[in-house]
Amino acid sequence: MKRILIYAVFLWLIMLLVPLILSRFMWERPSDAPNAASEDGRIIISLMHADTGETEKIRLDDYLTGVVTAEMPASFEPEALKAQAVAARSYTYNKYLENRASPGKIPGHNGADVCTDPGHCKAYMTLSDAREKWGARWEAAYYEKIRAAVTDTDGEVLTYDARPVNAVFHAASYGRTESSRDVWGGDLPYLKSVESPLSDAQSQITHVTLGAQEFKDAVCAAYPEASFPEEKAEWLKNVVRSEGGSVLTVQIGGVTLKGTDVRALFSLKSADFTVTASDDAVSFEVRGSGHGVGMSQYGANALAQSGYDYRAILARYYTGTEISHWE
């Protein structure tokens, strides 16, 4: 009886370990994975539409055209659009491999490689939606320009140490990008804080002002332990900034908050802000837009305007990466 039990445990362990070992093997060799379907030699991925939950098989180049359309203004420089296409393809490759390693395990994807929810994966716009939004201008110029950014970089993805990178991007940094360590805590070697230009810096400054009572109420609702003395100068103290310039922490009403929490609480465009409290108001001046990590889209456009090609733009924002091919 005892021996049967030992055999049963042994068999159970084998059943547990074999899929784990196999999934590791598939991660290393994605081209051997099942469902790596292609049509006329083109890579096919699965896309879940976040609004309906339905999944479709779609050509990678068609999907990327829809992502670049939704994620970057078509009026941007061709080299910036190409950098965007490679960043988006790298992100997709990462998700594709993840889905091959543990099929169907990406949360909220109904088994698909990527989804259309910009808060989860990348924004995506269908061709008919783009036509509806931009009309004749889309047909006349934008489609060809965006399609060229995808086809001119066909198959290109960013890798670091021969592994695909998580090529995150954001709208605009104000002078420097943020490191992944400062924003999310994961210290990825290719997501460091780097210099990032802006061609129209003033347009990337926004302001948010709240009445003193309104500010106090919002903080106390989220952080009941906060308390605010009469003296307004005491309300906000001890600002600690990251290498990229964003607020890492700030003490508000005696509570230490992360800059990203303050950003979320007051719907600020970024965590790169200065804040002042006067007698009747609290004012934020916010620089840039987005989380600040990886490629700045407005920065990429400024670099393209000054003569950088897409490879040089990507090398600027993703430290130490190389361009490899998704075969």
Ligand SMILES: [Zn+2]
């Ligand atoms: Zn997703």
